[in-house]
Amino acid sequence: MAYKRADRVNALLQRELGMIISEELRDPRIAFATVTGVEITSDLRTAKVHVSVLGDEEQVKSTITALNEARPYLRHEIGERTELRYVPDLTFVSDQTAERAARISTLLREAREREGRS
DSSP states (O other), X not given: OOOOHHHHXXXXXXXXXXXXXXXXXXXXXXXXXXXXXXXXXXXXSEEEEEEEEESOHHHHXXXXXXXXXXXXXXXXXXXXXXXXXSOOEEEEEEOOHHHHHHHXXXXXXXXXXXXXXX
16 A cells, blocks of 8 residues: 555644643643644645543543644644645544553453463
């Protein structure tokens, strides 16, 4: 399978947004956030940004809200830092992959322990 332009743009956006969010945004509502992935549409006009947030459910919600409110600033910065002809519209969503993986790991460990006692 060929390496598509969308894949390169995804990687570029993930790297740049990760840097901007971690180093430049000074919103106190943003907890420890990590950009874990970007999914851009084939026309390169819309991007869904997956963000993993370290904290409880309230911190996750406030972080996603703050990031969505910071979209104009983030789009401007992406436009300044990249040579993209069109900066995609950004939508931030919570990435629950790490929490799900930890939960599955816990369930598997508990199942092994129960089976070992039988």
